[in-house]
Amino acid sequence: MEKTDVLVIGGSAAGIVAATTAKSFYSDKEVMLIRKEDHVLIPCGIPYMFGTLESSDQNCIPDTGLTNAGVTLKTGEVISIDPENKTCKISGGTDIGFEKLVLATGSTPVQPAWLKGVGLKNVYTIPKDKTYLDSFRACLNGFKKVLVIGGGFIGVEIADELSKSGKDVTLVEMMPHVLALAFDEELTIKAEEVLQSRGVKIKTGCGVKEINGDGKVSGVTLDNDETLAADAVVLSVGYRPNVLLAEKAGLKINDIGFIRVNEYMRTENPDIFAIGDCAEKRSFITRTVKPTMLASTACAEARIAAMNLFKLSTVRLFGGTISIFCTSIGDYAFGAAGVTENLANERGFEILTDTFEGIDRHPGTLPDTHQQIVKLIVSKESGIILGGEVMGGKSTGELTNLIGFVIQNRMTVDALLTSQIGTHPLLTAPPTAYPLIKAAEMIAKKRRAGK
Amino acid sequence: MEKTDVLVIGGSAAGIVAATTAKSFYSDKEVMLIRKEDHVLIPCGIPYMFGTLESSDQNCIPDTGLTNAGVTLKTGEVISIDPENKTCKISGGTDIGFEKLVLATGSTPVQPAWLKGVGLKNVYTIPKDKTYLDSFRACLNGFKKVLVIGGGFIGVEIADELSKSGKDVTLVEMMPHVLALAFDEELTIKAEEVLQSRGVKIKTGCGVKEINGDGKVSGVTLDNDETLAADAVVLSVGYRPNVLLAEKAGLKINDIGFIRVNEYMRTENPDIFAIGDCAEKRSFITRTVKPTMLASTACAEARIAAMNLFKLSTVRLFGGTISIFCTSIGDYAFGAAGVTENLANERGFEILTDTFEGIDRHPGTLPDTHQQIVKLIVSKESGIILGGEVMGGKSTGELTNLIGFVIQNRMTVDALLTSQIGTHPLLTAPPTAYPLIKAAEMIAKKRRAGK
Numbered sequence: 001m002e003k004t005d006v007l008v009i010g011g012s013a014a015g016i017v018a019a020t021t022a023k024s025f026y027s028d029k030e031v032m033l034i035r036k037e038d039h040v041l042i043p044c045g046i047p048y049m050f051g052t053l054e055s056s057d058q059n060c061i062p063d064t065g066l067t068n069a070g071v072t073l074k075t076g077e078v079i080s081i082d083p084e085n086k087t088c089k090i091s092g093g094t095d096i097g098f099e100k101l102v103l104a105t106g107s108t109p110v111q112p113a114w115l116k117g118v119g120l121k122n123v124y125t126i127p128k129d130k131t132y133l134d135s136f137r138a139c140l141n142g143f144k145k146v147l148v149i150g151g152g153f154i155g156v157e158i159a160d161e162l163s164k165s166g167k168d169v170t171l172v173e174m175m176p177h178v179l180a181l182a183f184d185e186e187l188t189i190k191a192e193e194v195l196q197s198r199g200v201k202i203k204t205g206c207g208v209k210e211i212n213g214d215g216k217v218s219g220v221t222l223d224n225d226e227t228l229a230a231d232a233v234v235l236s237v238g239y240r241p242n243v244l245l246a247e248k249a250g251l252k253i254n255d256i257g258f259i260r261v262n263e264y265m266r267t268e269n270p271d272i273f274a275i276g277d278c279a280e281k282r283s284f285i286t287r288t289v290k291p292t293m294l295a296s297t298a299c300a301e302a303r304i305a306a307m308n309l310f311k312l313s314t315v316r317l318f319g320g321t322i323s324i325f326c327t328s329i330g331d332y333a334f335g336a337a338g339v340t341e342n343l344a345n346e347r348g349f350e351i352l353t354d355t356f357e358g359i360d361r362h363p364g365t366l367p368d369t370h371q372q373i374v375k376l377i378v379s380k381e382s383g384i385i386l387g388g389e390v391m392g393g394k395s396t397g398e399l400t401n402l403i404g405f406v407i408q409n410r411m412t413v414d415a416l417l418t419s420q421i422g423t424h425p426l427l428t429a430p431p432t433a434y435p436l437i438k439a440a441e442m443i444a445k446k447r448r449a450g451k
Numbered sequence: 452m453e454k455t456d457v458l459v460i461g462g463s464a465a466g467i468v469a470a471t472t473a474k475s476f477y478s479d480k481e482v483m484l485i486r487k488e489d490h491v492l493i494p495c496g497i498p499y500m501f502g503t504l505e506s507s508d509q510n511c512i513p514d515t516g517l518t519n520a521g522v523t524l525k526t527g528e529v530i531s532i533d534p535e536n537k538t539c540k541i542s543g544g545t546d547i548g549f550e551k552l553v554l555a556t557g558s559t560p561v562q563p564a565w566l567k568g569v570g571l572k573n574v575y576t577i578p579k580d581k582t583y584l585d586s587f588r589a590c591l592n593g594f595k596k597v598l599v600i601g602g603g604f605i606g607v608e609i610a611d612e613l614s615k616s617g618k619d620v621t622l623v624e625m626m627p628h629v630l631a632l633a634f635d636e637e638l639t640i641k642a643e644e645v646l647q648s649r650g651v652k653i654k655t656g657c658g659v660k661e662i663n664g665d666g667k668v669s670g671v672t673l674d675n676d677e678t679l680a681a682d683a684v685v686l687s688v689g690y691r692p693n694v695l696l697a698e699k700a701g702l703k704i705n706d707i708g709f710i711r712v713n714e715y716m717r718t719e720n721p722d723i724f725a726i727g728d729c730a731e732k733r734s735f736i737t738r739t740v741k742p743t744m745l746a747s748t749a750c751a752e753a754r755i756a757a758m759n760l761f762k763l764s765t766v767r768l769f770g771g772t773i774s775i776f777c778t779s780i781g782d783y784a785f786g787a788a789g790v791t792e793n794l795a796n797e798r799g800f801e802i803l804t805d806t807f808e809g810i811d812r813h814p815g816t817l818p819d820t821h822q823q824i825v826k827l828i829v830s831k832e833s834g835i836i837l838g839g840e841v842m843g844g845k846s847t848g849e850l851t852n853l854i855g856f857v858i859q860n861r862m863t864v865d866a867l868l869t870s871q872i873g874t875h876p877l878l879t880a881p882p883t884a885y886p887l888i889k890a891a892e893m894i895a896k897k898r899r900a901g902k
Contacts, residue, residue, distance in 0.1 A: 013883050024896055045814050047878045058816035065883070296874045296882040303888075304869055315865045324873030333878055363496050365509035396880030398849035402856060404871060409860040414766045418755055420855060422775030423747045425496045426782055427848030431747040432464050432516070437754075445475055 004032040004098040006309060007088060009078050009245070010104030011035025011044055012128060014276030014298035016061065018102045020069040029310070032072040032096070034088075039130050043295050046126060047154060049133060051161030056130050056137065081249040100271050100309045102301065103246055103259060107277035107293055117211025117220075122232040126154055131134050143231040144168055147220055149208055153327050156195065158234055161331050163200045170201040170228060172220070177204055179334070182325065184341045184375065186355065187334060187389050194329045203228075215247035239293055241278040249392030254280045256291055263317040265305035273305040274324035277355035284320035284407065285339045285386050286347045292450070301372045324404040326390075326397045332370065337401025338387030338407045342379050350380040354442035360393045362430035368393070374403075374435035378443050383412040386438075395427065402436065413447065416440035454548040457541060457687075457760060459695070461555030462486025463579060463599040465492055465749035467512065467728030469553045470509040472615045472757035480761070481665040483523040483547065485539075492582050494746050498605060499579060500584060502612030505579050507588065508633045514758050524720070532700035534720050551722050554697055554710060556688035557742055558661050558728035568662025568671075573683040577605055594682040595619055600659055601687035602629030604778050607646065609685055612781050614650045621652040621679060621833050623671070628655055632735065633776065635826065636790045637806065638785060640841050690744055692729040694761070698861055705731050707742055716756035724760065726752040735800045735858065736790045737769035741773045775855040776842075777848045783821065786851025789838030789858045801831040805893035811844045813874070813881035825886035827854075828895050834863040839887075846878065851886065863897065867891035 006029055006379070009018045020032040041049075045059040059380050066073050077091040087095045091334055109125035112118055144167065148159040149173060151173030171178065177188035178195070192202055207223040211233055219229040241258050251267050251274075252260040256282070256310045259274040263383055266273050274280075276298035283290045297311040304318045312326035332419030353375060360372040372391035377387035390396050405415065423431040459470045470484040492500075496510040498516065516757065528542040532552065532636055539547045558575035564571055568825050573594070595618065599610040602624030612621040628639035629646070633726055643653055658674040670680040692709050694837045702718050702725075703711040707815045709732070710718060710725040715725050725731075729748035755769045776787030786880050804826060811823040821844035826839035839854035841847050868891055874882040883884055 013881075017883050021892070024892065025899075042814055042881065043874070044874065044882075045817075046559070048876055052818070053814070053816060058812050061883070113682045120808045219557060228774065279746055294873070294882075296872050296885075299882040299885075300869065300871045303892075307868065313865075315863075316869050318869065322871050325873055326873050326875045326878050327876060333875070335873060335878075337873065363493050363504070363510050366496075366499065367503070368456045388693040394845045394878060397873065398846045398853060401872045401879070402849060402853050404873060405853060405856050405860070408870060409856070409862070411860070412766075414764075415755050417758065418751065418767050418769065419859060420751045420773050420775055420787065421747050422745070422777050422786060422848065422855060423495065424779060424784075424848050425493070426779040427786075427845060428852070430464075430493065430748040431495075432468050432512070434747075436749075441475065441754075444755050448476075 001095045004014055004072065005099045006102065007096055007098035008033040008102040008104055010106055010276070011040045012104065012106055014302040015104035016066060016105060017299045017302035018275055018306045019066060019071040019302050020105060022309055025073040025307050026310055028189040030072065031070070032074060033066060034074040034076055034078060035079050035098070035389045036075070037130065038075060040100070041128050041130055043128050046128065046133065047157035049137065050140070050158055051164040054108050056134050060130070061144070063409035065142050075448055081245055083158070083249050083272060087273065088270065101273070102305055103272065103274040103278060104276045105242040105278045107241050107243060109235065110238040112235070112237060112294040115208065115211060117213060118235070120211055120213045120298040121216035123211060123217055123235060124232065125235045126158065127140050128245060131270060133349050145230045146232045146234065147172060147228060147230040148234045150238070151175070151204065152181070152236060152238070153179070153325065156191070156235035156329065157327060157433070158236060159197060159200045163198060170203060171195070172203045172206065172208060172222070174207040176205065178202065178397050182336045182340070183334065183389050187391055189427045190262055190373070190391050191329060191334050194332045196360040197366065198330050233389050239277065243278055244310070246274065246278070249388070256289055258289070263319070264312055265301050265318055265331070266308065271307065278288060278312050280323040283339070284322045286325055286343070287320065290323070290345070292323050294323065294325055296324060297321050319408070322404050322407050324400060326400045327400060331393065333392060333394065333396035335390040335396045337400055337404040338385070339377060340389065344377050345385055349386065349388065351377055352380050352443050352446050353377045354439055354446065356435045356442060358397055358433045358435050358438065360429055366425060372429055374439045376439040376443060380447070383414060383447060384410050385413070413440045417444060452538065452546045452548055455523065456550045457482040457553065458547055458549035459484040459553040459555055460539070461727070462488060462491045463555065463727070465753040466555035467517060468753035469555060469726055469757045470522040472754050472869040474520050474522050476758050477761055480744065481523065482521070483525060484517060484571035485525040485527055485541070485547070487526070487528050488581065489526060491800070492579050492584070494579050496581065497584065498612050500588065500606035501609055502615040507585050529696060532696055532701050532721060536711065537722065540639070552569055552724070553756055554723065554725040554729060556693040556729045557691050560686065561689040561691050563686070563688060566659065566662060569686070571662055571664045572584055572667035574662060574668055574686060575683065576686045577585055577609065578858060581677060589730055593674060596681045596683065597683045598623060598735060599685045599687060601689070602626070602655065602775065603687060603689070604630070606687035607642070609687060610651045611649060611856070613644060614864070620650070621654060622646070622881040623657065623659060623673070624655045624892060626655065629653065633787045633791070634785065634840050636658040638824070638826065638842055641824070642780060642785055645783045647875050649781050661741045665691060666782035669708045669854060690728065694729055697725065697729070705740055705791060707740055709740070715759040715763055716752050716769055717759065724756040726756045732772040734790070735773045737794070738771065739798070741772055741774070744775050745774065745776055747775060748772050769860070773855050773858050775851060777851045781881055782844065784843060784845065786841040786847045787839070788827060788855040789836070791840065795828050795837055800837065802837065803831050803894050803897050804828045805884045805890055805897065807889040807893060809880050809884045809889065811846060811880055811888050813876050817876060823880055823886055824883050824892045827890040827894060829864055831898070834898060835861050836864070836867070864891045864895045868895060
């Protein structure tokens with residue numbers, strides 16, 4: 001039997017960050033990472049393998065980050081965990097003993113078994129699997145019409161990239177709008193406008209009844225009995241946490257299928273941690289469990305788990321997921337952090353919201369100026385910022401991160417009104433109309449009016 | 452005599468924000484803004500009138516923001532303030548009575564009277580004066596060689612823009628590097644490399660002894676007696692606060708020439724406030740008075756003064772200037788917030804610093820990927836972030852703002868290590884190597900090692 005102090009199962013973002021952080025924090029401990037894959041794809045870069053990038057090789061995470069940090073890297077499949085004896089069984093290999101175990105087993109695309117035709121040829125999902133995706137890419141030339149089912153981030157990005165590479169793409173979403181879980185209606189409409197202007201056709205408010213075809217895909221029938229022709233279908237209807245190993249080891253799984261953990265990312269077994277797509281998360285704001293799956297959230301959890309492996313620290317807790325994310329469609333980008341207006345209302349917050357529309361450079365006569373929109377969602381009682389949504393140009397990602405930090409620090413509207421920012425003609429909105437502060441001003445006015 | 456509840460003197464960024472915020476906060480009060488200029492230039496856009504923009508008209512702040520907000524706009528020059536009778540004398544006009552007065556009188560370029568040749572033809576400064584700058588622009592075609600003296604932000608941006616428009620430009624700076632007050636050496640060297648790659652010649656560590664010429668400029672003699680030929684000289688050696696009106700009205704002026712104010716931006720006269728380039732500021736970190744002149748800082752002060760005009764609020768204080776700024780040179784941008792390593796050492800902080808170098812997209816094989824560098828300056832004792840410096844692409848402005856918010860919220864290295872961020876291939880660094888968090892990790896490691 002092999003032995004290591006820390007064993008990390010899973011080689012994507014969460015696993016890598018957990019292993020390197022553990023080695024950095026506890027340099028005298030041996031850290032091993034075991035994964036199934038020969039090559040690890042950058043998860044968020046996967047959609048860009050279908051247009052912008054020339055090959056999947058351009059979207060791989062190099063192993064040097066791990067090896068340079070002194071982590072032992074092993075390729076192999078863990079088939080069971082024995083928590084009592086603190087060992088893992090490896091398929092076709094020797095057992096590995098551990099002192100501390102980190103589960104970063106990730107997630108797998110949902111295959112809707114109930115959907116007729118899901119097994120037809122040319123029906124694809126988007127797993128984090130280089131071999132599978134390479135074979136999908138190899139078939140792309142033969143497809144003219146592609147249907148993407150599911151208008152979340154992955155669906156939107158894949159649709160845009162396939163369209164960019166010359167396909168006739170239709171995006172089908174059951175909800176009234178694409179990205180409807182991430183943004184309120186006004187921003188989803190903007191996103192749809194940008195997508196359509198780039199040639200993506202959109203069908204919303206309509207589920208798929210059946211995938212049609214004889215052996216291979218010929219199209220789909222929608223719930224309203226409309227049929228759409230297609231050479232290929234991409235199913236992007238969500239991901240399921242990989243928790244089988246944990247479940248078999250007797251670890252608790254929560255009601256929505258994730259491995260139960262506390263704020264240290266520790267399971268009920270003090271020697272086993274879980275992080276990333278497979279681990280339970282609660283919303284920072286609503287405190288309910290949430291099926292968030294984001295590489296950036298996973299990395300925060302990974303750092304926290306790693307730092308708490310051998311000694312707990314009350315200042316290094318995971319406070320709940322803020323679900324900060326952003327996406328780029330053509331020249332525009334969209335970002336969100338915290339709760340939407342819809343979700344806040346649904347959960348029972350009394351809120352005020354407002355939206356400021358401005359520009360991301362100043363003067364607006366400068367080349368490459370984008371419209372910039374910021375919406376804030378604020379607790380009426382306390383004035384604390386609960387969420388924000390952004391549309392703008394290439395600075396949208398970091399502006400969304402700024403809102404994320406506002407939320408994490410539980411900043412109020414008053415704190416924003418007295419905040420300092422930096423501005424520059426070519427890089428930001430003007431100092432007189434910085435969108436975050438203008439939106440806060442508008443909400444402050446409503447608060448004063450007792451609205 | 453005319454009367455108004457609130458009188459704002461000065462029509463640039465600070466004046467505009469003070470007037471509109473006052474009207475928004477105290478909607479039943481009459482607010483008047485008086486300024487000398489017919490047209491107000493966007494201050495930070497001025498350098499871009501010398502290359503990117505086609506005319507100064509493209510760089511004007513429209514008056515509609517003021518008039519739509521219900522502010523009375525008046526053009527005229529205030530020649531004296533009578534604090535006892537609460538009136539202002541207007542050149543060639545009727546007196547204006549006020550209940551509350553806001554001084555936003557701005558700053559004027561330093562004219563180094565001691566410098567021989569400063570009065571020669573074709574020696575220019577960069578005041579916020581449309582007429583003056585238009586006449587400078589009108590002469591540009593006649594100049595081939597231009598010397599820019601002073602390598603602060605304005606000097607760097609003007610030099611880059613003039614070079615972009617085809618001039619042979621040399622930038623002369625007395626300190627060892629350009630931008631040396633804003634950044635530590637490693638970042639200033641990077642900025643110089645980018646400037647040079649764009650054709651700007653740089654002479655640092657060398658003052659100007661004399662401007663040469665007979666009637667009009669022919670060149671300069673440096674302190675080391677080297678001479679440089681030039682058709683025109685741009686002096687960008689700092690700005691002086693406009694405090695004459697305040698001084699004559701008996702208001703206190705601090706040791707470095709700014710109008711004394713407290714955290715409400717109020718002078719010792721409870722009815723008179725001062726904001727922007729003319730108003731005293733203390734460093735958020737070092738607590739010493741500081742000659743910061745930034746439109747963005749000015750706007751924060753303006754909001755705070757306006758909100759406190761008729762009733763003070765202890766949650767709407769100005770906590771000191773964080774000096775958040777950024778600039779763009781070619782494809783690269785540079786930003787800083789808080790203190791540099793140099794300044795922190797000089798003031799007596801015990802600090803730890805580290806610098807992370809990464810990329811601003813992921814994978815780095817994506818088009819338009821920039822090198823991204825983040826340096827953090829941290830209090831060794833408390834772990835609180837005191838400053839940060841950034842080099843990167845177009846997201847640098849908002850990333851610098853993120854560091855500004857980290858400083859304002861007095862976040863620690865541990866808080867950063869547990870922070871959530873959002874990432875996207877086309878918009879940010881990877882989640883596994885987000886520069887702010889990686890720099891924090893490197894410093895955390897030094898802290899643990901007791902270095």
